[in-house]
Amino acid sequence: MEEIYIPLNKVNVGQTCIIKELKVTGKQRRRLLDLGFIKDTQVKVIRKSPLGDPTAYLIRKSLVALRKEEASNVLVEIISD
Amino acid sequence: MGLTCKSCKRKAILDIYNIVKANPNQMLVALAGNPNTGKSTIFNELTGLKQHTGNWPGKTVTNARGYFKNKDKEFILVDLPGTYSLFPNSVEEEVARDFICFGNPDVTVIVVDATCLERNLNLVLQILEITDNAILCVNLLDEAKRKKIQVDLDRLSVELGIPVVGTIARDKKGLKNLKDAIYDVCVKKIIPQPKKITYPKEIEDELQKLIPMITPLITNKINPRWIALRMLDGDIKILERISQNSYCKGACNHG
Ligand SMILES: Nc1nc2c(ncn2[C@@H]2O[C@H](COP(=O)(O)OP(=O)(O)OP(=O)(O)O)[C@@H](O)[C@H]2O)c(=O)[nH]1
Ligand SMILES: [Mg+2]
Numbered sequence: 074m075e076e077i078y079i080p081l082n083k084v085n086v087g088q089t090c091i092i093k094e095l096k097v098t099g100k101q102r103r104r105l106l107d108l109g110f111i112k113d114t115q116v117k118v119i120r121k122s123p124l125g126d127p128t129a130y131l132i133r134k135s136l137v138a139l140r141k142e143e144a145s146n147v148l149v150e151i152i153s154d
Numbered sequence: 155m156g157l158t159c160k161s162c163k164r165k166a167i168l169d170i171y172n173i174v175k176a177n178p179n180q181m182l183v184a185l186a187g188n189p190n191t192g193k194s195t196i197f198n199e200l201t202g203l204k205q206h207t208g209n210w211p212g213k214t215v216t217n218a219r220g221y222f223k224n225k226d227k228e229f230i231l232v233d234l235p236g237t238y239s240l241f242p243n244s245v246e247e248e249v250a251r252d253f254i255c256f257g258n259p260d261v262t263v264i265v266v267d268a269t270c271l272e273r274n275l276n277l278v279l280q281i282l283e284i285t286d287n288a289i290l291c292v293n294l295l296d297e298a299k300r301k302k303i304q305v306d307l308d309r310l311s312v313e314l315g316i317p318v319v320g321t322i323a324r325d326k327k328g329l330k331n332l333k334d335a336i337y338d339v340c341v342k343k344i345i346p347q348p349k350k351i352t353y354p355k356e357i358e359d360e361l362q363k364l365i366p367m368i369t370p371l372i373t374n375k376i377n378p379r380w381i382a383l384r385m386l387d388g389d390i391k392i393l394e395r396i397s398q399n400s401y402c403k404g405a406c407n408h409g
Contacts, residue, residue, distance in 0.1 A: 099388075100241070107239035109273050134270040 079151070081116065082128065082144035089117045090149035097146045109133045110147050180228045181340040186254055186281060187265035188274050189236030192293040194218075195323040196265060197233040200333065205233055214246075217253060224333045227340065232259070240280040241389075252395070255284055258375045261339045263332070265291045268298035268305050268320075278314070282348040284380045289335050289346070290318045296325065316346040360386055372396070 078093045092114045095102050109132045110116070117131040127138040139147075175182065185193045194205040194214055201220025206213050218233040234253055235246035242248040254262055264281055266274035271292070281288055292305055311318040317335045321328030338344040352358065364382035372378060376396065384392045 103239070103241045104243055107241060107276060109276070133273045135273045 078148035080145040081118075081130070081139070081147040081149050082141045084118050084149060084151060085154075086118050086120055087154065088151055089115060089153045090151045091115055092147055093150050094148040095146060096148060101143075101146065105143070105147065108137050108139075109135070115152075116147075116149065175230070176228075179226065180230055181260040181336075182258070183229050183231050183336055183340075184234060184253055184257065184259040184262045185231060185265060186234050186250060186262055186277070187236060187291075188238055188267065188277055191236065191265045191267045191274070192321075192323045193236065193265045194233055196263075196291070196293070196321070196329070196332070197231060199323060199326055199329055201231055217249060222333070224337045227337060229336065229340070232257070237277065239277060240284070254281060255376065255380075255392075256395075259285075259287070261287045261289060261336055263289045263291050263336065265293050268292045268294045269301055269303055271305065279351065282314070282316070283351065283383070284377050286316075286346050286348055287339055288316050288348065289332070289339060290314060290316055291321055291332055292318060293321045293323050295320050295328075296322045313349070315348040317344055357386065 080096075081090070081092075084090050092110055092112055094112065095105055095110065097105070114132060119129040119131050119136060121128045125141075127140045128144060129136050129138050130144075131137075185197055187193050190210065192207075194207045197203065197205050197218065197220060198207065200222045202222075203218070203220045205218050214233055214235045217235075220231050220233070222229050222231060232253060234250040237247040237250040239247070240251045240254065242251050253259070262281060262285055264278050266278065278288075278290060290310065292307060292310070295305065298305055305320070307318045307320050317339065319328055319332045319335050321332060323329065335344070339346060353361070361379060361382045364385060365378050368378045368381050368385075372381065381393075381396065
């Protein structure tokens with residue numbers, strides 16, 4: 074059965090997920106990797122700014138803000154609510 | 155007054171390249187690290203200057219320069235803007251990257267936040283790909299203690315192959331050790347030997363082909379392996395920067 078992953082920007086506040094895949098290459102991919110968005114890493118969605126963008130994520134013990142377009146390139150699997 | 159115009163920032167970078175040592179007893183030291191790890195606090199403590207500090211990232215936007223003495227040497231200390239990576243996404247990050255790559259510091263002190271080492275180590279490994287002459291300064295040890303995080307400094311030093319100093323810069327703790335480590339690396343009493351990252355065979359094979367071609371073209375200050383890696387990345391900007399700044403001997407583009 075094929076696994077279905079969802080883009081990180083669709084994950085709700087409070088949920089925790091595991092990074093499965095980065096959909097981008099080149100500079101954008103490098104940027105995500107530098108921020109710690111690496112396959113198999115756990116990410117928790119902490120809060121969305123009032124306008125819904127950007128969103129703050131807890132990753133590797135630090136808080137990182139990603140814009141919707143950036144987060145949509147990170148495919149994840151939700152592991153807990 | 156902040157530097158907002160891109161070309162002004164660029165000028166600030168060029169300015170910093172032109173650091174001329176007054177005499178051979180002067181050593182050039184760079185303070186690098188992620189945003190908000192206490193670089194400017196350390197800078198102020200060591201130099202007696204008053205760089206802007208505060209608890210949010212991105213305060214230091216250009217390079218500040220100060221001086222301090224230890225034993226028989228004088229040190230020129232350069233406070234760099236915080237950066238998460240040497241693959242810059244802003245002009246501030248570019249300033250930091252360029253100084254570490256091309257400013258030719260005698261030693262680069264990498265200041266990391268003891269409460270989130272894992273994240274900070276990304277930059278550490280990137281810097282160690284460019285230069286061997288680095289010291290790790292694990293700052294905010296008080297915060298780590300408060301959060302019940304223990305950092306094994308000796309083990310880190312063994313794993314990374316470079317000197318590691320623990321500090322609580324805000325309380326002026328550990329700074330004497332830091333100064334002494336800087337001294338020891340500058341006078342080559344300690345020679346850091348960072349563990350190198352080995353890439354998969356297909357990449358290493360390409361590197362082995364490129365490095366001998368690159369080496370004769372550049373001045374010995376820039377690490378040819380690092381340039382070869384950037385060529386494989388297809389990072390055209392960095393290659394342009396290298397030739398622009400005449401870090402290479404003669405024309406690079408007929409090779
Ligand atoms: N608790 C604690 N706070 C520290 C320590 N060192 C620095 N700080 C505080 O951390 C904050 C950031 O320090 P800065 O020196 O401005 O950090 P920076 O690395 O220069 O930051 P950028 O220039 O923005 O990258 C300040 O509020 C400092 O007072 C420390 O060892 N312990
Ligand atoms: Mg600063």
